[in-house]
Amino acid sequence: MSAEPLRILIVDDSAVVRGVVAKWLGEEPGLFVAGTSRTGLAAVADVVRLRPHVAVLDVEMPDMDGVSALPLLLKAQPDLAVLMASSLTRRNADISLRCLALGAADFIAKPTAEVAQSDYRRDLVAKIRAVGEHARRRARMRTPGAAPEPRPAAPAFGRAPASAAPASAGSSFAAAAPAAKHRAFSVAPVRAIAIGASTGGPQALAALLNAIGPSIGRVPVLVTQHMPAAFTPTLAEHLGAASGRPGREAAHGQPLEPGVIHVAPGGKHLTVALKGGAAFASIDDGPPENFCKPSVDPTFRTAAAAYGSGLLAVMLTGMGSDGAAGVRAVASAGGSVIAQDEATSVVWGMPGAAVATGCCAAVLPLPAIGSRIVRLIAGERA
Incomplete structure (x- = not known):
């Protein structure tokens, strides 16, 4: 510093x-x-x-x-x-x-x-x-006399998904991804996607869900964003509009439906419960974890128990280390983890802590995460 x-x-x-x-x-x-x-x-x-x-x-x-x-x-x-x-x-x-x-x-x-x-x-x-x-x-990072670098683009909240294809892992952003050895992706089909974020998260979530919206018709998406209670219903609406999929604040006992974005309510934890083999949202009003409520750890931990090797967890920009323990739980259950890279994160606290666990299958710039998820849903594992 x-x-x-x-x-x-x-x-x-x-x-x-x-x-x-x-x-x-x-x-x-x-x-x-x-x-x-x-x-x-x-x-x-x-x-x-x-x-x-x-x-x-x-x-x-x-x-x-x-x-x-x-x-x-x-x-x-x-x-x-x-x-x-x-x-x-x-x-x-x-x-x-x-x-x-x-x-x-x-x-x-x-x-x-x-x-x-x-x-x-x-x-x-x-x-x-x-x-x-x-x-x-x-x-x-600016060079003397260089034109200002544009801020990372995110789709405006409320817009339908753009028709342009998401940036590929081979884009110029991909060069910023750290060269490190990671765990292999799970070979199991993706059954659910869980995403954690904090500082810079709403913009990153909008961009990511805009990219994967057309491909998530068969999997539920769980989003835990550090945010107060008055804001999460609006966040859910905006993410739904950005993705072209239904977005809603999760309610206790609500089925975790495929093709729906379920957002953790502010001030409470979003966890996953199994009843008769089906997954339901369980809203937990217990104490904060990692000083956060909602916290990413309970969502990742219970989603890993419910979906096992079929869970794909994504850690986006945010300060602190919330989610690191949840990432370990995902990996232990056989699931896969993708972390946003430092270059495209507003704050590389949470994704950096996830990477430090050694449990990530990939560390990618934000524009490349969407295309990787689309390929994983389609069955690619390379």
Whole structure:
């Protein structure tokens, strides 16, 4: 990690919020509050002047709100990591997910009666560090005088799947995949797909499900994305639209139907139960695992027990190590694991921890994961 502190711009119309957040971040080693802005319009000028690594951008502001300011901020500074600060409402869930599709790095739910200030502060600092280091790495990869590298494309939430074929493993992204020895893929037919993600996950999920949507008619898809309860129903709808398949927040006792995307409800774990040989969603309100609820580990662990060698698990971008134990369970049951590579991950915490287990069958750039899954469903194993 660089000795230079991460420079942060706080954008919020509330002077109280700006002051409190600036105080919190100023107390953290390695973080420096470069400035604060009252509106999105002011933030556009401040980004050019202050050159921050991260902007914490409120969704709702006068003059110019965060949604309108976001594309202008990214145009002024393509490597800026924008963290959207949003209230926990259904309307703001839709807005926040649209902002992610427009290039925001992540979002954070503002504190409420259910979200304590101490939890908000911890999550805010962790997310700033994660997305800020990623932004700094992107900036350092630039060659002097080179044109800005485009941000990884993801289909806009709500669109039907694109007609273009997904990028193949032989694309330019494939060169970024680590050269390492991995486990062999299972020879069993794919019976279910389980996907885990966190920071950067909604964009990655939309891109991946857009690519595999036409091919998942015979397998259920289970998605565990670290996200609050108010947001997961909207995420399910958007992923359904992106894939062209039904997307729904999983409900207790609901059959895990083929061709359907089942999303773990925010604040609860999605697990798999077998009844008479059929698989059903079981919603677990137990304690967090790896400080997460929903957690990827319970989903992977119970899906591995239910589907055995027919489970294909995919670990996408995210901070922390949630899912690593679940990956081991998948491998022990004879299933297969694919991890997203570091070059295309917003944060390589969760996929990196999965790779470190030695249980992955492949480590691939995001554009190549979809085409590999399509081939695996079709019966290829090479």
